[in-house]
Amino acid sequence: MVGMSDGAPEGMMRAMRLVDPLPATERPLQLVELPIPSPGPGEVLIRVEACGVCHTDLHTVEGDLDPHRESVIPGHQIVGEIAAFGDWPGGDRPDYPAADGRPLELGERVGVPWLWRTDGQCRFCRRGQENLCEHALFTGYDVDGGYAEYHVASAPFVYRLPSVDAEGHPIPATSLAPLLCAGVIGYRCLRLAGVVGDDHGLPGRPAPFEPGDEPVPRPSAFGAARARPSMRVARLRSVAGAIREVGGSPSAGGPLDMVDGILAEELDEPAGRLGLFGFGAAAHLCLQIAVSRGWQVYVFTRSEEHRRLARELGAVWAGASGQRPGAPAEAARQTPGQLSLNGRDDAMRAAAAGDETWLDAAIVFAPAGELALEALKVVDKAGIVALGGIHSSPIPPIDYPVIYDERVLRSVANSTRRDAIELLRTAAAIPVRTEVETFPLEQANDVLIALKESRIRGAAVLQIG
Numbered sequence: 001m002v003g004m005s006d007g008a009p010e011g012m013m014r015a016m017r018l019v020d021p022l023p024a025t026e027r028p029l030q031l032v033e034l035p036i037p038s039p040g041p042g043e044v045l046i047r048v049e050a051c052g053v054c055h056t057d058l059h060t061v062e063g064d065l066d067p068h069r070e071s072v073i074p075g076h077q078i079v080g081e082i083a084a085f086g087d088w089p090g091g092d093r094p095d096y097p098a099a100d101g102r103p104l105e106l107g108e109r110v111g112v113p114w115l116w117r118t119d120g121q122c123r124f125c126r127r128g129q130e131n132l133c134e135h136a137l138f139t140g141y142d143v144d145g146g147y148a149e150y151h152v153a154s155a156p157f158v159y160r161l162p163s164v165d166a167e168g169h170p171i172p173a174t175s176l177a178p179l180l181c182a183g184v185i186g187y188r189c190l191r192l193a194g195v196v197g198d199d200h201g202l203p204g205r206p207a208p209f210e211p212g213d214e215p216v217p218r219p220s221a222f223g224a225a226r227a228r229p230s231m232r233v234a235r236l237r238s239v240a241g242a243i244r245e246v247g248g249s250p251s252a253g254g255p256l257d258m259v260d261g262i263l264a265e266e267l268d269e270p271a272g273r274l275g276l277f278g279f280g281a282a283a284h285l286c287l288q289i290a291v292s293r294g295w296q297v298y299v300f301t302r303s304e305e306h307r308r309l310a311r312e313l314g315a316v317w318a319g320a321s322g323q324r325p326g327a328p329a330e331a332a333r334q335t336p337g338q339l340s341l342n343g344r345d346d347a348m349r350a351a352a353a354g355d356e357t358w359l360d361a362a363i364v365f366a367p368a369g370e371l372a373l374e375a376l377k378v379v380d381k382a383g384i385v386a387l388g389g390i391h392s393s394p395i396p397p398i399d400y401p402v403i404y405d406e407r408v409l410r411s412v413a414n415s416t417r418r419d420a421i422e423l424l425r426t427a428a429a430i431p432v433r434t435e436v437e438t439f440p441l442e443q444a445n446d447v448l449i450a451l452k453e454s455r456i457r458g459a460a461v462l463q464i465g
């Protein structure tokens, strides 16, 4: 048992607050001085070090998402340290466990994502889909977020973050911030597209989340299905060893060469092929996770700078939407009409000619509905297209052949604590490199404009404390 929250910081804090949603170019966020908020029972006060800027903030600020309150401080990729614990009614407060089930300590570094709190009891929470909770509250939307010097969080939805890396070097808060939404939502997109997790990316009923759950890492559905080649590899290696043992076959083109050739092809086979449409903060993190799992990643983006970054991070191909994956980058971009609606026939003919690559899955991050259609046209039979945005322009009519052959089109909504815990562990293990541009708090309006105009390389982060 711990004492009351004496020592909590008092006084005023700076924040960028939204009152009236407007186009970002009209600079709708105002720099204001507000009293430092006080945490209630089960809540913690966080001194904010950094807060990532997400496309969802842009949709909030511009009013694409219906406002839920009169004014709000946006920001839901918060990194900071525990500054105070909320009082507990009646005196001594119990421990406040974080999402990992272990009690939070004063001064330790934590992160807060988009999912601020759930009710824990609706039918979705009960069946492990807390991302769909009927009464979820979202950070920087239903409750004030991280474009401020302090933030109040709900302890069971807070994640412990490292302060130093494996070599003991300090990790800047700004490099962790993008993991909390771009990373977490990106990870859920990978799960729903069948790249990570064990459910083939298809709708299922996971077990409800219990704080302290340590999810057991399991190979992805594709990964498991593709485990057979590695058994073939093992057998081929033993055949090659046997040939060597009986004196080998030194002549070029002999049995040993043939086995080596087959071996090389087997090792070359990717776990799957993933397309990413739009290359912002989430995509640049997804790419690294997918590559680490042996997937080949194809990136579709109109920005040459983004294509360069994609290749640098391991994409096998980067081009414009409307291009066939794998098409030479200099090939003329097809007009959307050429591939639309009945474009499947053209694409199939091209594939039959042997110069086309089909993708096993695709994730659309850009909020443009026509990209859902473009993505469906480049996924293979039974391929999955996951839509990662919280908002999108309308999806054009889908001609039936485009979605036939058991292709799946699905949206991705919010994320669960299991997603966040798995993502943070995965990011540390790879380790994922976050490409970040940092700005001071007062420049939040400028950052949103730059984000809208796709001028950010990687992720944008406000450096606050």
Ligand SMILES: [Zn+2]
Residues within 6 Å of the ligand: 118, 119, 120, 121, 122, 123, 124, 125, 126, 130, 132, 133, 134, 135, 136
């Ligand atoms: Zn619920």
Ligand SMILES: [Zn+2]
Residues within 6 Å of the ligand: 054, 055, 056, 057, 076, 114, 181, 182
């Ligand atoms: Zn976000």
